[in-house]
Amino acid sequence: MTKQQSMPYPDIQLPSLPEITLRAMEACRRDLSYRQIGDILSVDAALVTRILALANSSLFGRTGEVHSVEQALLRLGTEQVQTLVLTAALRQVLFELGADQWQQLRDFWRHALTTALMARALATLTRYPSPEEAFTLGLLHNVGELIALKTTDESHREYYLRHHADIAADLVLSWGFGDLAADAMRHQQASPDALQDASHLVKLINLSTRLALSDAAGISATITVFDLNEELTRELKLRIDREVSALADSLNIPLTSHYDAAPAMQTLESKLIGQARVNQVLTGLPTHHRDLQSMLAAATGSLTMLTGLPVLGFAASAAELTLVASSHGPLPDLSIVSTPARGVLSRAYSDNTTLGVAGPTDSVLDRQLLNLLATPAMTAVPIPSRHACPGVMVLGSDTPEPAVMDLVQLFVDQLGQRLDAAQADNLQHPQWQAELEHQQLHRQIHEINNPLTIIRQYLFQLRQKQEDPQVLDNLDVIREELDRAGGLLFALATPDRRPSIEGQPQTSVNDNVRALAELFEESLFHQDGKQLRLEPSRGRTDVAASAGQIRQLLINLIKNAAEAIDDAGTVSIQTAAPVWQNGHPWVELVIADDGPGLPAAVQQQLFQPVVSNKGAGHSGLGLSIVKQLTDDMEGIISCRTGPSGTLFRILLPAIVDEPDH
Numbered sequence: 001m002t003k004q005q006s007m008p009y010p011d012i013q014l015p016s017l018p019e020i021t022l023r024a025m026e027a028c029r030r031d032l033s034y035r036q037i038g039d040i041l042s043v044d045a046a047l048v049t050r051i052l053a054l055a056n057s058s059l060f061g062r063t064g065e066v067h068s069v070e071q072a073l074l075r076l077g078t079e080q081v082q083t084l085v086l087t088a089a090l091r092q093v094l095f096e097l098g099a100d101q102w103q104q105l106r107d108f109w110r111h112a113l114t115t116a117l118m119a120r121a122l123a124t125l126t127r128y129p130s131p132e133e134a135f136t137l138g139l140l141h142n143v144g145e146l147i148a149l150k151t152t153d154e155s156h157r158e159y160y161l162r163h164h165a166d167i168a169a170d171l172v173l174s175w176g177f178g179d180l181a182a183d184a185m186r187h188q189q190a191s192p193d194a195l196q197d198a199s200h201l202v203k204l205i206n207l208s209t210r211l212a213l214s215d216a217a218g219i220s221a222t223i224t225v226f227d228l229n230e231e232l233t234r235e236l237k238l239r240i241d242r243e244v245s246a247l248a249d250s251l252n253i254p255l256t257s258h259y260d261a262a263p264a265m266q267t268l269e270s271k272l273i274g275q276a277r278v279n280q281v282l283t284g285l286p287t288h289h290r291d292l293q294s295m296l297a298a299a300t301g302s303l304t305m306l307t308g309l310p311v312l313g314f315a316a317s318a319a320e321l322t323l324v325a326s327s328h329g330p331l332p333d334l335s336i337v338s339t340p341a342r343g344v345l346s347r348a349y350s351d352n353t354t355l356g357v358a359g360p361t362d363s364v365l366d367r368q369l370l371n372l373l374a375t376p377a378m379t380a381v382p383i384p385s386r387h388a389c390p391g392v393m394v395l396g397s398d399t400p401e402p403a404v405m406d407l408v409q410l411f412v413d414q415l416g417q418r419l420d421a422a423q424a425d426n427l428q429h430p431q432w433q434a435e436l437e438h439q440q441l442h443r444q445i446h447e448i449n450n451p452l453t454i455i456r457q458y459l460f461q462l463r464q465k466q467e468d469p470q471v472l473d474n475l476d477v478i479r480e481e482l483d484r485a486g487g488l489l490f491a492l493a494t495p496d497r498r499p500s501i502e503g504q505p506q507t508s509v510n511d512n513v514r515a516l517a518e519l520f521e522e523s524l525f526h527q528d529g530k531q532l533r534l535e536p537s538r539g540r541t542d543v544a545a546s547a548g549q550i551r552q553l554l555i556n557l558i559k560n561a562a563e564a565i566d567d568a569g570t571v572s573i574q575t576a577a578p579v580w581q582n583g584h585p586w587v588e589l590v591i592a593d594d595g596p597g598l599p600a601a602v603q604q605q606l607f608q609p610v611v612s613n614k615g616a617g618h619s620g621l622g623l624s625i626v627k628q629l630t631d632d633m634e635g636i637i638s639c640r641t642g643p644s645g646t647l648f649r650i651l652l653p654a655i656v657d658e659p660d661h
Contacts, residue, residue, distance in 0.1 A: 012053060012171070014046035014146050015095045016088065017109055018264035019251040021047075025089055025271060028082040029413050031384065034073040037081060042069040043247065045112045045139050045146055049171070050084060051076070052136075056175040067177055068132045086275070093269050095150055102261040104149055110244060110255060111212055112139050112146075117240045119208040125236075126200070126226050134204050137181055141188050141205055143168050165189060192221030211237055270403065278410050281306045282418065292317075293324045295422065296383075296391050299415050300325035303393055306411060307404055310373045312394040314345065319540070321349060321392065328373060328396070336365060345369060348380035349392050354409070355380050358398075369394055381408055384416040506655060509541040509575055509587050512550045517573070520558055529567035532558075539577040541587045542655040545633045553629045557591045557648055560623070564595030564646065578654050585654040586636075592647040598639075606639060 020040070024047065027037045041047045048069055055072035066072045073081055097105065119138030123131040144164025151157040160167060168185035184205040187198065192210075195203050203225050210218025214237065222233050248255050252264075281302045293315045300313030310328035314321045316338065323334040338346050343365040348355040357366055358377035370378055373396030381393045393412060397404075517534055525532045543550070554573075561571040571593045578585035598606070607627035626648075630637040635652040 012049050012143075012147070013088075013091050014049060014143075015092060015097060015105060015150050016044045016046040017105060017251070017253060018092060018261055018268045019253055020044045020109075021085070021089050021092050022264060022268055022271065023251065024085045025268075028085050029410060031078070031386075031413070031417070034078070034081075035070065038069045038073050041073075041085075042135075042139070043113050044109065045143055047085075047088060048136065048139055049143060050088060051081075052175050053171075054080070054084060066175070067130075068136055070132070089268060089272055093265065093272065097150070097261075099260075101149060103259055105146075105261075106253065106255070106259040108142070108146055108149065109253075110248070112142060113247075114212040114240055114244050115139070115141060115205075115208045117243060118211050118237070119204050121236055121240065122204050122208060122222075122226065125228065126204070128200055128204060133177070133181070134201065134208075137172065137177070137184055137201070137205055138208050140172065141165075141168055141185060141209055143171065192217050192225075195221060195225055271406070274403075274407050274410055277306060278407065278414060281411070282414055292390055292419070293322070295419060297325035300327055300393065303327075303395075303408065303411055306407060307395065309404070310375065310396040312369065312372060312396075313391065314349075314394065315391045316349060316389055321345060324391075326372065332372070334368075343369075344378065344380045345392060345394060348382050349389060352382050352384075352389055354382070354405075370396070379405070379408075381412050383412045383419065386420050390416070390419050505544065505546040506542055507545060507547040507550055509543060509550060509577075509589055509652070510536045512547055512554060513573055513575060513589075516551060516554050516558065520562070525562060525571070529569075530562065530565060531570045532562075533570055533572040535572065535574040537575040537577045537587075540654075541575050541577045543587050543633065543652040544655055545652065549629055549633060553626055553650070554589075554591075556623070556626050561591055561593035561595070561646070565593050566595070569594050578656070579651065581651065585656055586651040587654045589650040589652065590647060592645060594645040597643050597646055598641040603641060607637075 020043065024037070024040050024044075027040050041051060051069060051072045052066060055066040055075045066075055076084070116135045116138035120131045120135040122128075123134035128134060142164055144160050144167035147167065148157045148160035148164070151160060165186055165188050168188075169182040172185055173179070173182045180199050180201050183199060184201040187194075187202050188205050188209050190198070190202075190206055192206075195206060198206075207218055207222050207225065211222065211233070219230060219233055222228050223230055245255060253259065296313045296315045300311050303313075304311045304327035311325075312323060312327075313325040315324045316322075319338055320335050321338050323332065325331065336346065338349050343363040344355045344357045345365065356377065356379040357363075357370075361367060361370075366378075370376065373394070375396030375398065377398055378394055378396050381395065382389050383391050383393065393408070395408065513534065513536060517532055520532060558571065558573070565571060571591070574588075574590040574592075576588040576590075579588040580586070607623050627637060630650055630652075633652055635650055637648065637650045640647045640649075
């Protein structure tokens with residue numbers, strides 16, 4: 001009997017431990033980074049099998065190029081991964097596993113993960129070029145046993161158990177891992193004596209499976225094949241066992257006692273039911289609204305329908321939170337400043353975290369909101385977003401049940417994603433065409449700047465090889481003209497489009513810092529080792545100046561700092577706002593380098609037009625221009641320099657909104 005004649009292609013929709021599925025769903029709900037989601041998914045063979053099969057399918061372009069979870073997540077994208085995890089969770093509740101099968105699944109998970117971690121550790125120790133490939137193959141080496149575990153047909157189950165190594169080999173071949181990876185699967189149970197002339201990858205998987213089982217022959221073979229001593233091998237096994245135990249503890253999965261999957265499965269079913277309820281409510285949310293306030297007002301009613309609790313919906317704009325909907329009673333005209341954050345509402349918004357209050361409170365605003373809700377307690381839940389927080393939902397409840405708050409959190413998470421999508425759709429509206437045209441211009445200028453960057457690098461290399469002073473001067477002139485051309489291109493790409501106040505120019509220091517950093521990272525900091533570090537303020541950094549003034553100031557200081565450091569040096573740019581001095585708010589800009597410091601002669605004539613220490617091709621006007629620009633903006637500039645580096649600190653008058661009277 002051959003597999004082709006009697007065995008169907010195995011169904012790779014496989015069961016996972018429900019605790020892992022729950023954690024994966026939570027990671028997707030919280031919209032964690034793909035690396036964080038990948039760390040969760042990569043410890044489970046069933047989920048990894050689904051991900052690799054989908055990522056290597058013809059649906060996503062060329063097959064056979066994805067060999068790790070991280071690569072798969074990058075190809076699939078966030079939405080596809082979230083759908084995959086949700087589908088896996090739905091399939092999970094359909095698996096009818098008995099108590100003994102859950103125990104087997106727990107043991108399978110421990111062995112597969114231990115093998116994967118061991119394969120990666122051995123690959124690193126023995127300098128195998130792709131430790132992550134070894135990890136993936138170690139995790140999937142016995143996937144045939146997992147297929148057998150959920151198979152109801154006895155004859156099929158026995159076949160999968162006998163041929164689990166061949167099944168694993170066929171799968172990795174179908175995903176494009178190659179013949180050597182398939183051999184590692186196929187020969188995972190070969191005797192240690194037969195490994196001496198095997199490929200590196202075969203040795204890694206074979207010995208890892210044995211060490212995961214504390215096989216004495218495997219320990220001896222590891223010593224012989226990889227020249228690792230017994231003490232190191234046993235210590236490695238002990239550390240990996242501890243790592244697996246720690247992960248199991250964090251998931252509440254017992255490894256040494258009876259494993260009962262029922263509680264986690266009940267939680268998973270409850271989460272899925274909640275997901276379905278939220279999807280149903282959000283499906284009824286009007287999609288024709290273009291403005292944030294209308295969408296939040298509609299969402300407020302939907303959240304009340306979902307929870308049965310009174311809800312107040314607040315929309316965020318500029319520095320205010322405005323009440324846009326109330327599910328209980330009339331809608332009063334209420335707007336509050338979001339800072340300083342004293343009450344629950346403003347603190348939840350500022351800290352971007354859920355906060356509650358119950359009973360007496362010193363905050364007048366809290367008491368007002370409790371009165372509007374007609375409840376003795378309330379919870380403020382900010383709406384997450386990839387951009388600034390769009391608003392806050394405030395729910396009234398005596399003692400909100402955890403299940404209800406789970407629903408609320410799920411609702412606001414998905415609402416935030418819908419608001420982000422609506423914002424993206426708005427970019428297709430005619431009023432956003434100017435923004436789209438600007439973005440296209442920025443991309444074109446970015447492409448033009450690429451060859452300029454290459455020319456700069458060749459100039460840098462030529463300068464290192466030249467000794468003729470006249471040639472060096474000419475090269476410096478060429479470089480300065482290239483920098484000037486780059487600056488003109490940047491000015492075209494980033495016109496000053498910020499609206500003015502009462503005819504006065506206005507711009508954000510943070511916006512200009514970020515834009516210039518993107519430009520300079522490809523030019524001044526393109527040489528190996530040089531680093532540009534940004535630490536922008538979370539506060540508003542608007543100043544009464546044109547974007548051109550801020551850019552010219554930044555360009556001079558950043559260029560000076562970049563030229564002062566060596567190939568391993570760092571330039572840091574920090575902003576802070578508001579900074580209070582002499583009773584007035586300021587925006588602070590700090591540009592620092594870890595170079596050798598300014599020479600004494602330059603320090604004595606700082607901010608004056610002098611010949612600089614950078615060569616005859618420089619006029620020394622840079623710092624004097626910076627001083628003049630700062631004075632024009634009614635700012636304050638200071639400098640600190642020494643053997644450990646140079647720091648310029650600039651204070652510019654901050655623009656603050658006038659309070660309403």
